Amino acid sequence: MDDISTSALLIILALLLVISAYFSGSETAMMTLNRYRLRHLAGDGHSGAKRAQQLLDRPDRLIGLILIGNNLVNIFAAQLAAIIGARLLNGVVGEQAALTISGLVLTFVILIFAEVTPKTLAALHPEPIAFPASLPLKWLLITMLPVVKMMNWITSAMLRLFGIKSIKTSDALSQEELRTVVHEAGALIPRRHQEMLLSILDLGKVAVEDIMVPRNELYAINVNDDFKSINKQIINSPYTRVLLYRDTIDDAVGFVHMRDALRLQAKEQFTKSSLLRAVKELYFIPEGTPLNVQLANFQKNKEHLGLVVDEYGDIQGLVTLEDILEEIVGDFTTSMIDAPSDDITPQTDGTLVIDATINIRDLNKEMGWDFPTDGPKTLNGLILEYLEDIPSANTCLRLAGYPIEIIEVSDNMVKNVRVMPEFYDPTQR
Structure with missing residues (x-):
């Protein structure tokens, strides 16, 4: 150079x-x-x-x-x-x-x-x-x-x-990473849409028994009852589909659509035999089925509701397609104003009287509380598991940090409790 x-x-x-x-x-x-x-x-x-x-x-x-x-x-x-x-x-x-x-x-x-x-x-x-x-x-x-x-x-x-056999990398996001992306999206995704996306990601963590209507709350008609009683129950039914059974829920016959029953009544052909002929075949769901799997099963089988059964084949409750969709978008029947449900009654002293049959997940979601959801599904069940006994009225306890007073007990169940959220202690869990 x-x-x-x-x-x-x-x-x-x-x-x-x-x-x-x-x-x-x-x-x-x-x-x-x-x-x-x-x-x-x-x-x-x-x-x-x-x-x-x-x-x-x-x-x-x-x-x-x-x-x-x-x-x-x-x-x-x-x-x-x-x-x-x-x-x-x-x-x-x-x-x-x-x-x-x-x-x-x-x-x-x-x-x-x-x-x-x-x-x-x-x-x-x-x-x-x-x-x-x-x-x-x-x-x-x-x-x-x-x-x-x-x-x-x-x-x-x-x-x-050095034992490294592959240099290929993957930029696929895990579920938790995707949750972080949704959280950090900020104003790019409206908060309501963020909640829906996060709810979809959580479907796999929730099973059908977590959202089902338990068997003791099912609106069902015994076909062995007097026909006048059957007719009256159908007329007064608050639901579009009603379960028919023989003497016990475990001997379920099927679901009848109120539209079909009313059509038979209009044609004056409404009898027990015609009612049974209008029954739709039952669809059973194994207990423990995750919601994301059941949502796909509903779509694949073109079903809208099914009966949840345990390992012995006993009916435990009812799950509908609407129940799963509500887990994503929220309750269809709630008003635009965030108000407590009928199971939660605020008191003037700041305490809350709660129906103990309320689903724990619904209670946590509505009140922003943190009761454990990996065990019993209702507040009553959680209290009984904690005490390992059926308590009497006026019994007080602290459960998951929340002071609770038992108000009413009947039929071996805790019916109503008083919760004092202002005395919540997160260290006592």
Whole structure:
């Protein structure tokens, strides 16, 4: 390079620094890209996004290409800096001192102008940098593919010595990571929609027995009753479908739609036999079925409701498609004003009188409380499990940190309790 002037060498050095900055910024920009937004843009036909996605499909090759280019440029820059330093400092300091000074200056320049600045800029604005940069990278990869493949093969062999057999990575989100994404979406997703998305993610954690109508609360008609009584119960039914059974719920006959029963009444063909002929076949759901599975089963079997049975085949309750949908979107029957349900009665002293047959999950959701849900399904069951006995009225206890007074007990069940939330103690759980 003795024939090349110092000014020309400085221009070449500046050009090498620009190329080094390009490789450094490209690496950071490509690796900082939001993969999900990238897929969205690529799906919309964005050419830069498509190129970037193709390069990121093989990140090992992309990183190998960038490192090869960056290191080659920096090595050439170091050699040029040494030559320029020797020329500029000739006669001022010794040869070794000139090399040291030129090396320190070049290190400082590379760090500021070819590393920190471009990488910071790329991290702040990855898309405007990554998409244009992907075009030269694509052609460089095609040109240097044999060299990149050889380097990656050597790297893979080295990694296998440490027991690492695969370098493939996955950017799939786990359920908990997806929950975090939804939480951090902020104003991008309305809060109501966030709640619905989180409810969908939680469906797999909830089983059908957690939301079913228990058997003792089922509105059902005994077909062995007097026909006048049957007719009266059908007329007064608050539901569109009613369960028919013979003497005991476990001997269920099927569901009858009130529309069919009323049609028979209008045609004056309403008898026990005609009513039984209008019965729809029963659909049974195993106890413990997660809600996400049951939702899919309802859709697959084209059913809207089913009877939950335990391992012995005994009927435990009823679950409908609406019950599952309410877990996602909230109660269809609630008003626009957030008010306690009929099972919760606020008192003037700040306490709450609660029907102990209330479902614990519903109670927690409505009041923002934290009673355990991994055991009994009702507040009555939770109290009985805790006390291991059937208490008497006026018994007081602290359950999951909440002071509770038992008001009424009958039929071996706790009927009503008084909860004093202002004395909640989270340490006593």
